[in-house]
Amino acid sequence: MNKTPGMTSFIGAGPGDPELLTIKGAKAIAGAALIIYAGSLVPREILIGARADAVIRDSAGMTLGETDALIKSFARAGEPVARLHSGDPSLYGAAAEQIALLEEENLPWEIIPGVTAACAAAAAAGIGFTKPEISQTLVITRLAGRTPMPADETPAALAAPHRSLAVYLAGAKAGELRAELLKSLPPDTPVLCAHKVGQPGVKLVWTDIDDMEKRVVENGLRDQTIFLILPGHNKKGANSRLYDKKFGHRFREGSKGE
Numbered sequence: 416m417n418k419t420p421g422m423t424s425f426i427g428a429g430p431g432d433p434e435l436l437t438i439k440g441a442k443a444i445a446g447a448a449l450i451i452y453a454g455s456l457v458p459r460e461i462l463i464g465a466r467a468d469a470v471i472r473d474s475a476g477m478t479l480g481e482t483d484a485l486i487k488s489f490a491r492a493g494e495p496v497a498r499l500h501s502g503d504p505s506l507y508g509a510a511a512e513q514i515a516l517l518e519e520e521n522l523p524w525e526i527i528p529g530v531t532a533a534c535a536a537a538a539a540a541g542i543g544f545t546k547p548e549i550s551q552t553l554v555i556t557r558l559a560g561r562t563p564m565p566a567d568e569t570p571a572a573l574a575a576p577h578r579s580l581a582v583y584l585a586g587a588k589a590g591e592l593r594a595e596l597l598k599s600l601p602p603d604t605p606v607l608c609a610h611k612v613g614q615p616g617v618k619l620v621w622t623d624i625d626d627m628e629k630r631v632v633e634n635g636l637r638d639q640t641i642f643l644i645l646p647g648h649n650k651k652g653a654n655s656r657l658y659d660k661k662f663g664h665r666f667r668e669g670s671k672g673e
Contacts, residue, residue, distance in 0.1 A: 427529015430613030546652025586640030
């Protein structure tokens with residue numbers, strides 16, 4: 416009798432801090448017979464709860480075909496698999512192509528979300544992306560590299576005076592990013608450069624668009640740097656109406672008068 420195939424869990428390992436791993440992700444790691452993790456970005460400490468007999472492989476030097484063959488060999492045998500990606504698997508990850516290969520054989524899979532670097536950087540700096548009546552939109556994007564970008568998705572096209580922007584995969588291209596942003600935003604627009612957020616050696620460097628390239632070079636920020644462009648950072652927004660005593664909703668009746 417054929418065994419029930421094992422579940423493959425694509426787990427968001429977060430930005431690097433093992434304590435930012437979700438409880439559900441930790442449980443999947445603890446139960447997995449095979450763990451494949453992106454060792455170039457995911458620290459080994461994330462795997463501290465793994466089974467003593469778990470097979471652990473670093474995918475940094477592996478191809479898609481190699482990871483697929485290994486995952487399938489365990490899944491077909493009824494063994495659970497944990498496939499760890501940095502941040503969240505849905506953002507700049509390769510989960511979709513791996514899932515497509517599993518579906519060719521009707522092997523089960525699930526995605527367990529993780530904390531993405533933009534949110535971890537904002538938390539580390541104690542800031543918000545949104546402010547009532549100032550900024551209510553966050554755009555997550557990247558610069559073109561080996562993977563090209565659509566023409567209408569450049570930072571210049573996406574940036575706006577009342578819109579927060581998180582730019583990934585641009586640490587080595589701060590000059591290019593600066594030139595793009597200056598096409599749409601004032602040079603004194605606040606920028607947070609967050610390097611290795613959630614990991615040892617984290618650096619949070621505040622600057623503006625005009626000086627961002629210089630500050631990146633001065634501080635040695637290259638790989639694993641995310642840029643938060645925050646036009647509304649120095650502006651005072653209105654208070655949220657959700658907690659205004661005059662504002663009623665289905666859980667609370669609003670007060671009248673002063």
